[in-house]
Structures are given as structure tokens and as C-alpha cells.
Amino acid sequence: MTTTMxxxxxxxxxxxxxxxxxxxxxxxxxxxxxxxNFTELGIFSVMWSEHCSYKNSRPVLKLFPREGxxxxxxAGEENAGVVDIGDGLAICFKIESHNHPSAVEPFQGAAxxxxxxxxxxxxxxxxxxxxxxxLRFGSLDKTxxxxxxCGVVGGIAHYGNCIGIPxxxxxxxxxxxxxxxxxxxxxxxxIMRHEDLVKGSAKGVGNSVYYVGATTGRDGLGGAAFAxxxxxxESQEDRPAVQVGDPFMEKLLLEACLELxxxxxxxxxxxxxxxxxxxxTCETAARGNAGIEIDLARVPKRxxxxxxxxxxxxxxxxxxxxxxKKGKEKVVKDIFEKWDLHSVKLGEVKDGNLMKVFENGxxxxxxxxxxxxxxxxxxxxxxxxxxxxxxVRNLDLKNIPxxxxxxxxxxxxxxxxTIASKAWIYEQYDHMVRTDTVFLPGHDAALVRIKGTKKGIxxxxxxxGLYCYLDPYEGGKIAVAEAARNVACSGAKPLAITNCLNxxxxxxxxxxxxFRKAVDGISEACRAFETPVTGGNxxxxxxxxxxxxxxxxxxxxxxxxxxxxxxVPSFFQNVGDTIYLLGETFEELGGSQYLLxxxxxxxxxxxxxxxKKERALQxxxxxxxxxxxxNSAHDLSDGGLAVALSESLLGKINHPLxxxxxxxxxxxxxxxxxxxxxxxxxxxxxxxxxxEHEFEAQAKRNGVPYFKIGQVTKGGLQIQxxxxxxxxxxEKTYREAIPGRMN
Amino acid sequence: MKAAVIVFPGSNCDxxxxxxxxxVMETKVQYVWHKETSLPxxxxxxLPGGFSYGDYLRTxxxxxxxxxxxxxxxxxxSTKPVIGICNGFQILLxxxxxxxxxxxxxxxxxxxxxxxxxxxxxKTTFTNRLAKDEVLQIPIAHGEGNYFCDExxxxxxxxxxxxxxxxxxxxxELGGRFNPNGSLGHIAGIxxxxxxxxxxxxxxxxxxxxxxxxxxxxxxxESILNxxx
Numbered sequence: 001m002t003t004t005m006x007x008x009x010x011x012x013x014x015x016x017x018x019x020x021x022x023x024x025x026x027x028x029x030x031x032x033x034x035x036x037n038f039t040e041l042g043i044f045s046v047m048w049s050e051h052c053s054y055k056n057s058r059p060v061l062k063l064f065p066r067e068g069x070x071x072x073x074x075a076g077e078e079n080a081g082v083v084d085i086g087d088g089l090a091i092c093f094k095i096e097s098h099n100h101p102s103a104v105e106p107f108q109g110a111a112x113x114x115x116x117x118x119x120x121x122x123x124x125x126x127x128x129x130x131x132x133x134x135l136r137f138g139s140l141d142k143t144x145x146x147x148x149x150c151g152v153v154g155g156i157a158h159y160g161n162c163i164g165i166p167x168x169x170x171x172x173x174x175x176x177x178x179x180x181x182x183x184x185x186x187x188x189x190x191i192m193r194h195e196d197l198v199k200g201s202a203k204g205v206g207n208s209v210y211y212v213g214a215t216t217g218r219d220g221l222g223g224a225a226f227a228x229x230x231x232x233x234e235s236q237e238d239r240p241a242v243q244v245g246d247p248f249m250e251k252l253l254l255e256a257c258l259e260l261x262x263x264x265x266x267x268x269x270x271x272x273x274x275x276x277x278x279x280x281t282c283e284t285a286a287r288g289n290a291g292i293e294i295d296l297a298r299v300p301k302r303x304x305x306x307x308x309x310x311x312x313x314x315x316x317x318x319x320x321x322x323x324x325k326k327g328k329e330k331v332v333k334d335i336f337e338k339w340d341l342h343s344v345k346l347g348e349v350k351d352g353n354l355m356k357v358f359e360n361g362x363x364x365x366x367x368x369x370x371x372x373x374x375x376x377x378x379x380x381x382x383x384x385x386x387x388x389x390x391x392v393r394n395l396d397l398k399n400i401p402x403x404x405x406x407x408x409x410x411x412x413x414x415x416x417x418t419i420a421s422k423a424w425i426y427e428q429y430d431h432m433v434r435t436d437t438v439f440l441p442g443h444d445a446a447l448v449r450i451k452g453t454k455k456g457i458x459x460x461x462x463x464x465g466l467y468c469y470l471d472p473y474e475g476g477k478i479a480v481a482e483a484a485r486n487v488a489c490s491g492a493k494p495l496a497i498t499n500c501l502n503x504x505x506x507x508x509x510x511x512x513x514x515f516r517k518a519v520d521g522i523s524e525a526c527r528a529f530e531t532p533v534t535g536g537n538x539x540x541x542x543x544x545x546x547x548x549x550x551x552x553x554x555x556x557x558x559x560x561x562x563x564x565x566x567x568v569p570s571f572f573q574n575v576g577d578t579i580y581l582l583g584e585t586f587e588e589l590g591g592s593q594y595l596l597x598x599x600x601x602x603x604x605x606x607x608x609x610x611x612k613k614e615r616a617l618q619x620x621x622x623x624x625x626x627x628x629x630x631n632s633a634h635d636l637s638d639g640g641l642a643v644a645l646s647e648s649l650l651g652k653i654n655h656p657l658x659x660x661x662x663x664x665x666x667x668x669x670x671x672x673x674x675x676x677x678x679x680x681x682x683x684x685x686x687x688x689x690x691x692e693h694e695f696e697a698q699a700k701r702n703g704v705p706y707f708k709i710g711q712v713t714k715g716g717l718q719i720q721x722x723x724x725x726x727x728x729x730x731e732k733t734y735r736e737a738i739p740g741r742m743n
Numbered sequence: 744m745k746a747a748v749i750v751f752p753g754s755n756c757d758x759x760x761x762x763x764x765x766x767v768m769e770t771k772v773q774y775v776w777h778k779e780t781s782l783p784x785x786x787x788x789x790l791p792g793g794f795s796y797g798d799y800l801r802t803x804x805x806x807x808x809x810x811x812x813x814x815x816x817x818x819x820x821s822t823k824p825v826i827g828i829c830n831g832f833q834i835l836l837x838x839x840x841x842x843x844x845x846x847x848x849x850x851x852x853x854x855x856x857x858x859x860x861x862x863x864x865x866k867t868t869f870t871n872r873l874a875k876d877e878v879l880q881i882p883i884a885h886g887e888g889n890y891f892c893d894e895x896x897x898x899x900x901x902x903x904x905x906x907x908x909x910x911x912x913x914x915x916e917l918g919g920r921f922n923p924n925g926s927l928g929h930i931a932g933i934x935x936x937x938x939x940x941x942x943x944x945x946x947x948x949x950x951x952x953x954x955x956x957x958x959x960x961x962x963x964x965e966s967i968l969n970x971x972x
Contacts, residue, residue, distance in 0.1 A: 162794040164755020248797025430855045430884045435759045
């Protein structure tokens with residue numbers, strides 16, 4: 001039996017339940033010059049939600065550097081930024097969160113997160129060629145978090161594998177801060193010829209508005225509004241707000257839309273993601289400075305008895321809105337028939353500025369399109385430095401005893417899921433389909449080739465949430481610097497970033513302060529590396545009953561390698577190669593994995609980052625890569641030098657190399673901070689001894705401190721008298737940490 | 744040599760196979776859409792990997808009813824070569840061109856990684872450029888690659904020399920540890936009795952160029968070209 005919803009009367013309670021404040025309601029009445037009806041109230045509520053309007057974050061996001069010489073589409077202009085990479089090609093990429101849906105329904109929440117970000121890319125006319133993800137969970141010692149991990153990884157695999165876009169890498173942290181509010185950030189990158197760029201705008205009076213793809217149901221009703229609330233004990237009851245994905249349907253939609261993009265039949269295309277039909281209709285109209293009219297009776301539905309409110313707010317997946325040139329309707333029809341997909345004309349582009357929604361010819365909503373987008377409310381939120389900082393930043397190393405057994409500490413670090421091998425995860429993702437994956441996951445950056453050119457694209461996603469908790473400004477800077485360093489270690493030049501800013505409730509001045517400081521840090525670093533922000537996503541309200549998550553501004557850095565032959569792997573390659581450490585080491589243990597694991601402390605001041613030194617270091621790596629001086633380059637991050645050395649041994653499964661290392665350069669430092677400290681701007685490289693002279697000369701020219709610390713050996717990690725472990729034990733510990741907890 | 748890569752809705756290794764045949768092996772290759780009822784003038788049919796029709800029912804179960812499959816059957820019956828990779832192998836099983844069925848991986852998880860294959864039969868259209876027992880490093884990527892058949896069929900496969908590849912260690916040893924999905928007899932690829940239809944779960948098209956981690960898969964394409972000379 002199907003029931004048809006009775007449209008409720010508009011009253012105070014209904015307005016509040018839509019998350020609309022009294023002030024906002026007054027503004028709505030002013031815009032319409034009357035009270036809204038139920039459908040219109042629903043439309044305003046989703047479009048003015050934080051998720052769609054960025055009403056709390058927009059003034060701060062404007063601080064990001066968004067200019068750059070290679071940008072074809074800048075942040076905020078379209079669904080995703082577009083960067084020229086030469087040869088007539090451009091890339092288009094973005095990262096987006098699906099945290100709340102994944103907390104409630106991990107498998108479908110993560111799957112539709114992947115589906116949504118892929119649509120954002122092909123809606124621009126680009127062919128998606130790779131995905132990445134950035135995940136955060138509570139400790140794997142708890143069953144609930146294991147279930148989250150299984151569900152989320154399973155969902156990403158389900159969607160990405162079926163649609164045939166390789167998931168080539170990512171990053172993951174496990175920390176109690178994400179207990180009950182896991183983070184699922186999905187990244188996708190596509191490639192296109194310049195002339196195939198499609199914009200998401202409705203232009204040309206009389207052009208047809210088409211609905212293509214899957215049918216509309218009641219799934220995902222009000223998902224955007226749901227994503228703009230904190231998670232509570234009752235959130236499980238919001239499960240209908242989570243959508244269900246069909247990757248097969250999206251694969252067909254992708255192929256059909258890309259065929260369409262190559263035709264001359266369309267003026268614009270926009271995916272129906274958050275706020276579905278509502279968002280795609282008013283955004284295309286607003287961008288095109290036009291009016292738009294649609295009739296909901298023509299929408300293909302999978303359920304009967306749906307009222308306009310439900311049709312407009314549904315977040316059913318795998319649907320697109322296409323603006324078709326008058327007279328070219330048959331081109332669209334033919335392409336979609338070939339792929340056995342719906343294509344239905346809903347209405348037309350009109351003069352004026354109104355979005356008019358009809359049902360069987362009866363007007364059910366009439367709103368100026370820009371009132372829903374550009375003119376949505378904007379708030380300057382209050383901020384203040386949180387009190388917790390004084391307490392957690394206070395750390396006296398004199399009270400921290402140095403360990404007796406460094407071997408045990410290193411093994412403990414390697415056995416930590418945050419540091420250990422992520423093969424259990426990435427082996428569930430098809431990371432090789434499309435046959436472009438040059439670096440298999442596990443490298444500092446993912447690297448894919450571009451067929452038909454010599455070029456490669458390197459990508460890294462990064463963010464250390466604990467650093468951001470201890471110092472959001474420095475943490476934001478470091479997130480960008482580490483992502484850039486990872487990309488540079490592969491030999492690629494960092495080009496631009498996208499970001500996914502995961503924070504708690506922005507109404508809390510403490511949280512808003514974290515947000516603002518992190519944005520400042522990211523902006524400063526982006527200026528230093530000349531990597532503009534091309535777009536991204538803000539996810540607020542990441543709080544569980546236990547409190548807010550660590551501020552987690554995830555950075556997705558994209559770089560370009562002009563000649564794929566000049567790539568540098570992250571792992572040692574040859575016995576006898578010389579090992580150098582680039583960059584100085586300081587006594588910086590604050591926020592380190594070592595302090596957390598060995599001493600149970602989430603404390604101290606995170607490492608300081610000097611952007612000038614960092615830039616010089618990255619420039620050095622790039623010039624050495626170009627001169628083919630390096631056999632490997634690996635960035636130092638969580639777990640410091642000892643962990644980086646261990647990882648460098650493990651390039652080939654079951655065939656680890658070894659290293660003998662001398663730490664005389666750091667005699668003045670505590671041994672634990674020398675081995676496990678996380679001082680920034682450091683890279684471990686290996687090279688043929690014959691190239692030492694040229695390498696050192698180059699490092700001198702760039703003003704980068706270098707330390708010749710050892711040699712690659714057949715087996716065993718020997719670091720003075722402190723560490724003496726067999727490579728087999730290192731490999732076993734590193735590779736079995738996650739499977740051992742999951743199986 | 745002229746080849747056709749069949750494209751089903753949901754195929755996603757079609758362009759990879761096309762790339763290897765066209766750009767790496769420099770042969771003539773074309774796509775054939777699943778709604779076609781006949782094949783063009785070609786020597787080799789490639790059924791590529793992917794998730795035909797979403798594989799929501801059973802892998803390959805719907806694709807076998809695609810119009811083009813009648814023509815593929817006819818092609819196979821005329822003893823011209825057919826290679827089914829991953830989902831293509833699953834479709835060949837559903838069509839009955841090869842015996843047996845696929846179960847879900849023993850781990851119940853999708854698995855994508857490099858594995859080692861031992862060449863059991865190097866006298867086929869697809870393996871004549873390989874040595875007997877030669878070990879190849881080629882990746883797998885599937886959720887249902889756990890090959891299964893009844894005892895009688897297995898015996899026939901063994902005695903008929905129809906098992907072409909088995910999962911093995913890098914030194915060619917057989918054992919559960921080296922079997923990534925639990926398949927019966929460590930089977931990774933089989934041919935039909937006539938020897939012109941090969942189904943294999945590993946993806947040779949993903950390991951046919953030096954820039955990708957292995958180019959061992961190239962030898963399979965070279966064998967096919969060699970036999971069609």
C-alpha cells in the first residue's frame with residue numbers, strides 16, 4: 001500500500017524542524033512577498049542548509065588563494081575546479097565528505113559518497129580516471145570501529161570496483177577522537193580535452209531541461225539537512241536520509257553523459273547530488289542568469305504517491321539534469337536509449353530569474369533562483385581560542401623518560417594501524433583497472449600515467465588531525481606541506497589542491513576558531529607552494545555525544561610529472577645505495593605517534609613548519625629527480641625517522657632489504673626524538689654511491705642540510721646500538737597489524 | 744590478426760584490452776556492442792572484465808543472454824580463439840563454453856593484487872610462447888574467482904590438460920597460501936576441450952607494459968598472435 005503524504009500546515013514547529021531560524025523565515029517571506037508553501041519551505045531548508053549554502057563558512061573560505069596561472073575553472077564557479085596540464089588536456093578534481101551517512105549506514109554511506117564525487121567530475125565532461133579516499137575511525141580494538149571499517153571499505157570497494165574507476169590510494173588514521181563520528185572523504189580526478197568542458201549552467205531561453213538517469217524515490221529525503229546536524233543517539237532513526245547507490249546505473253550514466261559531452265547538443269549539465277532536483281534546477285538557472293520551469297509529473301518515479309515536496313528533496317542517486325539546445329533533443333534521446341536509461345524533458349529555460357515548479361501544469365513552487373544560491377544567508381560566526389589548548393600544549397620533555405628498549409618501541413609503532421601497512425584495505429579496492437596505475441598503493445603519492453602522453457599525475461591526501469587539535473594553524477600548514485612533499489617525492493611538481501574541511505559545530509566559538517586558524521594555515525602554505533585551492537567541501541557538525549572530532553582539514557594535492565620515466569619510488573631499490581637524510585632534525589615530540597603510543601599523551605606543541613625551508617627541500621627533490629640522481633625518496637611523517645627507514649625496506653613483498661644507519665649527526669638530541677620525532681621538512685633518499693658528489697653539490701646549491709646516514713643492505717635494520725631488528729620481523733609486524741585485528 | 748572486444752553494459756576492462764591490442768601489440772581491434780547480433784570479420788574475441796549488468800544476479804548470468812553471445816558461441820564452435828578475462832571468464836562459464844562455476848572468494852572480500860601463476864599447459868593458442876611451468880606475475884581483481892566444479896569435471900580438466908594456469912608461489916610451488924580465492928585445484932585459468940576458448944581470472948592486460956609493475960601478461964598476447972600467424 002502506498003500512502004500519499006498530507007501536506008502539513010506551516011507553523012512554528014514545522015519551520016524549526018526544517019532547521020530554519022525565525023530570522024531566516026522572515027527573510028524567506030520578504031523574498032517571496034508572502035508565506036512559503038510546504039514545498040517551498042522544504043526547498044529553502046535544503047538550499048539554505050550549511051551543506052548546500054556554506055552559510056557559516058563562506059566568508060572564511062574566501063581567504064583561500066584561488067588564483068593560479070593554469071586554472072581554467074576556479075573554486076566555486078562550477079562543480080569542481082579545472083586545471084590545464086598541457087597537450088590540450090585538463091584535469092578536474094575534488095574531495096567531498098560523506099561522514100554523517102557513513103556513521104549511520106557505513107556501507108551505503110561510503111558507497112554513495114564515492115558515487116557523488118564521481119558525478120561531480122563527469123558532469124564537467126571529464127572522464128574520471130582515479131579515486132582516492134581519506135578515512136578516520138576510532139581504535140580498531142573496539143568491535144564497533146571494526147564494523148565501521150568493514151562497512152566503509154566494503155562500500156567504497158562496491159561502488160568504485162563496479163564502476164571501473166581505480167581507487168589508487170588514500171590515507172587513514174585511527175584515533176578515539178573519531179569514535180562514533182567516522183570521517184569518509186572521497187576524492188575523484190578526471191581528465192578531459194579542453195573543448196569537452198561542460199558547465200553547469202542553464203542558458204538560452206527555450207532550451208530544454210532534461211532529466212536523465214535513474215528514477216526518483218523517497219530515499220535520501222533531506223540528506224543535505226541531515227548532514228548539517230550533529231550526530232545524536234537518535235541519528236540511527238535518520239537512516240532513510242541515507243541514499244542507496246547503484247554503481248552499475250552510474251557506469252551507464254557516466255558513459256552516456258560523456259558521449260553527450262562530446263556532442264554539440266547541450267549547453268549545461270549538473271548532477272543531482274545533495275538536495276537533488278532542487279539544487280540542480282536552481283543552481284543551473286542562477287549560474288546562467290536565467291529562469292527555469294519544470295513539471296514534476298514528468299519525473300520518472302520508482303514509488304507512487306510522491307508529493308512535490310518529496311520529489312524536489314529526494315536524493316535518489318545516479319540522476320543528472322541536462323540543458324539541451326533547442327532542436328537537439330533527439331541526440332540526447334538516442335544516446336540514452338542506447339544505454340537503456342531514462343531521458344525525459346521536464347521543462348524549459350525561461351526569461352527572468354524565477355524557478356517555477358509545476359505538477360501537471362499546476363504551480364507548486366515559485367522562487368527566484370538566486371535567492372536559493374548566491375543570496376542565501378551568510379553568517380559571521382563568533383570565535384575564540386579554546387581553553388583546552390593551554391592544558392594540552394603544555395609538555396615538559398624532562399618528565400618523559402626515554403625508553404630502555406628502542407626495538408620494542410619501533411615494533412609497537414609499526415604495529416599501530418595508523419602507521420602499519422594498509423594492504424588489507426587497498427587490496428579490497430580495484431586499484432589497477434584502466435591500466436594507468438604506475439605506483440601501487442603504499443607509496444608516498446599515487447601515480448598514474450596519462451596514455452598518449454609522457455606525463456603522469458601524482459596525488460596525495462593528507463591531514464594529521466592531532467596536530468590540528470594542538471595547533472590548527474600549524475596543523476593546516478603541515479597538511480598542505482606534507483601532501484606537497486609526498487607528491488614531490490614521486491618526482492611530480494605540486495600543482496593545486498582541493499580540501500575537505502571536517503570540523504565540529506560551527507556555532508561553538510571554539511570550533512569556529514579552529515576552523516578559521518586551519519584555513520589561515522592552509523592558505524599560507526598554498527601561497528608558499530603556489531598551489532591554489534580549486535574547490536572542495538566543508539563538513540561541520542562532526543560531533544558525537546562524546547564531543548567534537550579533531551579538526552581535520554584534509555588536503556588533496558595534485559601534481560604533474562612531465563616525464564613518467566623520471567618517477568622516484570618511495571622504497572629502497574638496491575643493496576649498496578647510500579642513504580641520506582635531507583633536512584634538519586629538532587627536538588620535537590609534541591603530537592607525535594610515539595608520545596601517544598608509548599606515553600599515552602595527546603600533548604605538546606606539534607612540529608613547527610618553516611615554509612621557506614620546505615619549499616627549498618621540495619625544489620631540491622624535484623631537481624634531483626629530473627637529473628635522475630635518486631633511486632628512492634620517502635617523506636618522514638608519523639613515527640619519524642625509524643618508521644620511515646623501516647618502510648623504505650619493504651618495497652617488494654617477502655623480499656625486504658636492510659639498512660645500516662649511523663645517527664652521529666643528531667648527537668645533541670634526545671634519542672627518542674631523533675628516532676621517533678616528527679620534525680617537518682625531512683626526506684629520506686637513497687642513491688648510487690657514484691652520484692653522491694653531484695647530489696651533495698645540488699643540496700648545497702639549494703641550501704638544504706643533508707646528512708649521509710648509512711647504506712642499503714641485504715637485510716636487517718641496524719641503527720647504531722639502538723635498533724637491531726631483522727627485516728623479516730619488521731615486515732611481518734608492519735603487514736600483519738591490521739589483518740591481525742580484523743580477521 | 745583482427746580482434747573484437749565485446750562491450751556489455753558494465754564492462755570496465757574493455758578499454759584496457761583495446762589499449763593492449765591496439766597500442767602495445769599493434770594489432771587491429773574494434774569494440775562490438777552487446778546488442779549486435781553478428782561479429783565483424785575477426786579472428787579473436789575478447790570478453791573483458793567488469794561487472795556486466797552490475798552482476799547483481801550472479802556474475803555473468805545476465806550477459807550470457809546478450810544478443811551478441813550467439814555470435815560469440817558460433818565463433819567459438821568454429822574453433823577460432825576466444826579469451827574471457829575475469830568477468831569474461833565468468834560469462835564463459837554461464838554460457839557453457841567452459842565447465843564449472845564461480846563461488847565467492849574464500850575471504851568473502853574483493854581482492855585486487857599481484858599473484859603468481861604457474862603455466863600448466865604451454866601447448867595452447869594462448870600459451871605457446873611460454874615454457875612449461877613458467878611462472879607469471881599477473882594481477883587479479885575479483886570478488887568471485889573461487890572456481891568450482893564437480894569431481895568428474897575436475898578429473899576431465901586434469902586428464903585433458905585443460906588447466907592452463909594455477910595460482911602458485913613465485914617459485915611455482917602450489918599450496919593454499921598461494922591461492923588468493925580458494926579455487927579448486929588452485930585453478931586460475933582453463934581451456935575448453937578443443938583448446939580455443941580460454942577463461943582466466945587474472946588480468947594479462949594489466950601486466951603487459953614495463954611501466955606497469957609487470958609485463959608478463961604480454962606473453963599471452965604474443966602467443967595468440969603467434970598462433971594466428
